[in-house]
Amino acid sequence: MTRVYIVGAGPAGCWIARRLTELGHRVTLITGRGPRLVRERFDECLVYYGLGPGGSARYSMGNLGFWGPKRLERRFQRAITDLSTPIERPPDDVLTDHDLRLERAARDLGLKAERAPKAIDFNRCTGCGRCLECPHRAKWDPTRELPDDVEVIEDHCLELRTASGRVTELILERRRLRLDEDDAVVLSAGCPGTPDLLRRSGIETDAPLFADLYVHVVSNLRTPPGLQMPVIVHEDEYMLSPHRTSRHPDRYALMVKIRDELTGSVAERRKPVTAADATRLAEGCALAGELLRELGAHVETVTRPAGAHPGGALAERLDREYGLEGFENLHVVDVNALNEALGRPTIGAILALAEDFTDRWPG
Numbered sequence: 535m536t537r538v539y540i541v542g543a544g545p546a547g548c549w550i551a552r553r554l555t556e557l558g559h560r561v562t563l564i565t566g567r568g569p570r571l572v573r574e575r576f577d578e579c580l581v582y583y584g585l586g587p588g589g590s591a592r593y594s595m596g597n598l599g600f601w602g603p604k605r606l607e608r609r610f611q612r613a614i615t616d617l618s619t620p621i622e623r624p625p626d627d628v629l630t631d632h633d634l635r636l637e638r639a640a641r642d643l644g645l646k647a648e649r650a651p652k653a654i655d656f657n658r659c660t661g662c663g664r665c666l667e668c669p670h671r672a673k674w675d676p677t678r679e680l681p682d683d684v685e686v687i688e689d690h691c692l693e694l695r696t697a698s699g700r701v702t703e704l705i706l707e708r709r710r711l712r713l714d715e716d717d718a719v720v721l722s723a724g725c726p727g728t729p730d731l732l733r734r735s736g737i738e739t740d741a742p743l744f745a746d747l748y749v750h751v752v753s754n755l756r757t758p759p760g761l762q763m764p765v766i767v768h769e770d771e772y773m774l775s776p777h778r779t780s781r782h783p784d785r786y787a788l789m790v791k792i793r794d795e796l797t798g799s800v801a802e803r804r805k806p807v808t809a810a811d812a813t814r815l816a817e818g819c820a821l822a823g824e825l826l827r828e829l830g831a832h833v834e835t836v837t838r839p840a841g842a843h844p845g846g847a848l849a850e851r852l853d854r855e856y857g858l859e860g861f862e863n864l865h866v867v868d869v870n871a872l873n874e875a876l877g878r879p880t881i882g883a884i885l886a887l888a889e890d891f892t893d894r895w896p897g
C-alpha cells in the first residue's frame with residue numbers, strides 16, 4: 535500500500551492528511567518547527583507566516599469563505615460541510631459600536647458590506663479581540679481535522695533526496711525517512727516553506743510571489759475590545775475590514791487589503807510594491823477615510839505595506855494533478871498552487887485545492 539508523506543501541517547497539509555486517510559492510505563505528516571508566528575522583511579514589505587502544527591492558519595482571524603477560482607467552488611462547498619467547526623457569521627454582540635456603525639455607513643453609501651464568514655464557535659467567542667491566539671478555543675485550527683491514525687512527526691524537513699525523477703528520501707533534523715517504490719510526497723509547507731525546501735534540495739524554484747498586501751488606516755477613535763475583521767467591505771481590487779494593528783493597539787483602524795501583482799523573489803526575500811499595487815492601496819485608503827468620516831472620525835496615520843498571505847510561487851510548474859514538473863512522486867498542494875492573488879482570505883481556496891487534489895489522487 536502507498537504511504538504518503540505530507541510536509542506541512544497548515545490547512546492544505548491537514549486536509550489532505552484527513553482525506554487520504556479516509557480513502558484508506560497510510561499518511562505521515564511532518565509539521566515543521568513551532569508554533570511560531572514569523573515576521574520577516576521582504577525588502578520593502580513585511581511578510582508574516584506561521585510555522586508548526588496549524589501553520590499560518592493557527593494565527594488566522596478565523597475568516598473562512600470562498601474567494602478562489604470559480605472551478606474550485608464546489609470542492610470548497612463539499613469541504614466545509616465536513617469541517618469540524620461550522621462556518622458562521624458573527625452576531626451583533628461580538629461587534630463594537632464602531633463596527634455596527636461602519637457596517638451601516640458602508641451600506642448607506644451603496645457599498646457591498648458583509649459579515650465575514652468565520653470558522654469560529656460563537657458560543658465560545660467572547661469578542662475579546664485576541665483572535666490571533668484565541669484564548670477560548672473558539673477558533674478553528676487545521677490540526678482539529680487530523681484523524682488519530684495519521685502518523686505525526688514534529689520535525690523540520692531539511693532536504694529531499696531525489697534520483698531519476700523520484701523523491702527517495704526525506705532528511706529531517708532528527709531522522710531520515712527512506713521511501714519505498716510506491717510512496718509519494720506532498721509538499722504543503724506554505725510560502726516561503728515549500729520553495730525554500732525545494733531550493734535546499736537543489737531544485738531551482740526562484741519565483742515571484744503575491745502577499746495580499748495590506749495597510750492599516752488608523753483613526754483617532756479609541757477602540758474597545760471586539761472580534762477582529764467582523765465585517766468585510768468588498769471592492770473589485772481590494773477589501774476593507776476593521777482590524778487592530780499592534781503598532782496602534784488602542785485605535786480603531788481599517789485594514790485595506792489588495793489583490794497585488796506577483797512580483798519579486800521568494801529566494802531573495804524581495805516583494806516590491808508596483809505602481810498598480812500602490813494605486814489600489816491609495817484607492818482603498820481613500821474609501822477607508824470616507825467611511826471613517828461617516829463615523830465622525832479622522833485618519834491619524836497609515837501603516838507601511840505588509841502581507842500575511844504570501845503565495846503563488848509554484849503554480850506555473852504544476853500539472854493538473856499538482857505534480858511538480860520533472861518528478862513522478864512529488865506534488866505541491868498549498869498556497870503556492872494559486873496562480874494569482876485573491877486579495878481576500880485564502881484558507882477557503884486552499885481547502886478547495888486540497889479537496890481537488892485528493893479527488894484526483896489515483897490510489
Ligand SMILES: Cc1cc2nc3c(=O)[nH]c(=O)nc-3n(C[C@H](O)[C@H](O)[C@H](O)COP(=O)(O)OP(=O)(O)OC[C@H]3O[C@@H](n4cnc5c(N)ncnc54)[C@H](O)[C@@H]3O)c2cc1C
Nearest residue numbers: 542543544566586589590595597691724727869879880881
Ligand atoms: C496572522 C495571519 C492571519 C491570517 N488570517 C487569515 C484568515 O482569517 N483567513 C484566511 O483565509 N487566511 C488567513 N491568513 C492566511 C492563511 O493562514 C494562509 O494563507 C494559509 O494558512 C496557507 O496555508 P498553507 O497550507 O499553504 O500553509 P501554512 O498554513 O503556511 O502551513 C505551512 C506548514 O508547513 C510547515 N513547514 C514549513 N516548512 C517546513 C519544513 N521545511 N519542514 C516541515 N514543515 C514545514 C509549517 O510548520 C506549517 O505547518 C492569515 C495569515 C496570517 C499569517
